[in-house]
Amino acid sequence: MDCPAAGCTRCALTNVLVEDSLDGVEKRIVELKELTRQMYTKRNALVSIGRLPPELLTTIFAFVVAGASHRVSLASTFNFTHVSCYWRQLAFASPELWSSLTSRSLPWCQVMLQRAKAANLSVDMADHGRDPEQMAFFRDVISKHISRIETMSLALHLPCRYTSRFLKTFPTSSPGKLRFLKITMSPGGSQRPRLRDQCLMGTSVLLTLELHNCDFDWNLPELKNLSTLKVLNGRALSPMDQIIRSLVNTPALEVLELTLSLLDANLDNSKLLESTALRNLRELALTCDIDQTIILRHLVVPATARVNIDCSSGASSDTASNTLSLSLNVFTSSLIIDNSNSKALFAHLDIRSRGLTSIVLKFDAVDTWPRPGFLLFPHLTLIIPKTIPKLSHILSGLPLHLLNSLSIDTHFTSIDFLQSFGPLNNLKHVCLTRECLSEALRGPLAPLSISSATPPPLPNLESLLLERLDDFGEWEIQLQQVRDYLKKRSEGGWPIQTLYLGISCSLRAEEIASLEEEVKVKSRQ
Template structure:
């Protein structure tokens, strides 16, 4: 046997020498890795993305962050507990450096999405930039991150809070500790404010130490508030919501607060029906810039008291959700309070949109003839509970000043009677177009039937029917009515049938002989049962009558 010796072969017993060799090799490997990393960095630096100036990268990062924050605003959850910008900082060293050197990228602090340890990091990286602070879903009583954030009140521009009532005093102490010179939007909602054992301190003049010169939007829900401070004098948007049994607010206090807000444009009041209507006298409150007012959850007499002391622009949009409708005459009082000067030039109301359920009526008066998709064209919207007679909406039309209703939209699953439609034709003499959705047309057709030589609704020129089950005889009757109206020179010029059941191509061809323009979507869905019998409304009514007659004969 031959034994070869070499300097590369280490004897088994040389433990110290082996460890030294391993250490030297590890150093060589680390040096190679460092060299390789440097070469990769130099190679990456030649990529076209690195030719972009840092300010361009910042704009890209801002767009990325704003898109992520928008998703948070719209309720799309985000996991991880870290700010969304961390994705950018993990791309490469250059991007990380650019992101860390831009404070405005770290100003959106949503405590609902961030874990608590990130709060001081965000405050440090944002430096002195204006902050957006959101805390809307308190899941635990640990409020220390919020208290830490509120210590930065002088540089917060948007503040949206939601806390439990037990910490209201703590939050108000923080909000009153310093001025808020940059604050523009302030929202505060209190949860669990229905326990009579907990006394909730009101928001008062001491908030922000009375200094928030840029404050333009305030939303308060279930808070006790006193809004007489000059800190609220520049508001353009005010949203007050009181749903629970406390706190109490009087109309004079509300008017006194509104009087100090001459620039108000959007006003939303969710007030319980038990709001105190005190007898204190107060002057008229001019809101000359108001574009929209929403009043929800109060009695109609409260609405009358409120509007009787407000002076609104003639084109202001009004939305009301009322309770305790005493009588139809109440609407006359309401409209008189809204339109105190009948000689002023108000926009003309041209369309009425109405929706019905078993116990609720919702009506919208619009200056446009188009289907309502933009609430700005709705000059007056009223929702109320009234189960006795749905035709009350036509009585309301008589009381609305400056109306010339030419188009009527009705949406309901209820069967509206012939009397309902006759009342509508009588109260709307200038009606030119009717749009029906999801409702039986039987009563409508009966009301259109001529009585003697007179034609009902003589200006009617267009009829649109959507998503409706049509009886076998109803299209035939409608065709006959159209033929008679054409003879009387009050013809129906347009008929629309969209997503309706029991309409066939043959029906449409017959209608086209007497109506100039029939718009049909080609949807054929004949209503038949498993035995081939028709189950349209007309046939079902006929079957019920025959069954009743048969039962009567069997009893005889």
């Protein structure tokens, strides 16, 4: 039954099937070869990118993620490869990208310095400096490029001999580009390294210098371009007046912050800041461990300067339009502020004291000030401990009749010092707090009682703030005492328009509202 024609047909059909299968296999092989070629292309590109520093790879990833967030389909390996290649070319063509040295880049810092070429360097070794061998390696590498360093932050945690050896790396004569230097020292043992001025006298640009835990024994005649100096937790090896006077020779100084402890307790600090002119200063912060009488006399600073002096006393000056806000945070036993020859106009005076036993404030008479009629002290805040017997003696000589706002937070047993102020014609706001408030509410109110024959000394009072009543629960302030107090104030010519009561443990919300309404009614009458 078999015939030659049938056999030929089967053979032809088999050949067709085999050819089709071979074609499919060949196409698959071609596709696999193409995929393999693409895979090797991407792999080779990624291998070269993997040699970049971690900081640059971080930038690349951030760029890709941010750029592809709205086009997820483009965030593929192929596109990442192209972006990486672009960044790689950009990195090699941009020396500035290699000019930032950190403690993490220490192993390849030589390569980075070579690729940075002549670009200014930024060195941040805040996490470095505990290994003498690593610091020696860093010193040897950096010393060849020291004139290119623009900013440097160092943390030196080694004994004094290693630290001093490292600091000798700085040039002593050739001008450099250094404009910011921060050194934090935590040396081992009792010795502390000294950083002297000759290591920085070559700087030719405005310099910001920060020193932490460093001895301060400087005479700064050569640092003409020093703009910012901060010495924190240091130890002064020279009298403070000598150190401050040496800073007058730095005409570009704008920010000065010193936190020093004196090595010699017998140093002459009684004339600290006397006749010192820091004419370009924008900010001054001075803190010293001095247990002596501090005299701030003839301190000349610009009207726009911000001054914070704490020689375990402190003063902060916040100025605007030729006016000063003086805030004293006093820790010494005696403080003398002599502003007799100054023409600064004070808009705010805030005295806060701890352990103060005597204070003398000297100011010019009101008619000698350049702006007649100006409210010399629109606002006065007093926070004085009970170690001072009479506040009126402290504030003698001040033109307090120009007060606009008065805040009293004291430990006095009586507030009769208000009578010594005389008529406070411009007073509009009063804030009584702490024990002063307690005495005002529970004690005899005769010192504040005004007879009908006497002109009311507080005619313009608009608000009375009774603050922090929750602090005086032990005084058992009763509602009736508050009513009696307000009644006497209104009858005595004290027309309070607004009453502010702080959070009280003795008065309920509805009682406070009732008091406020009662005061408003009396004010309208």
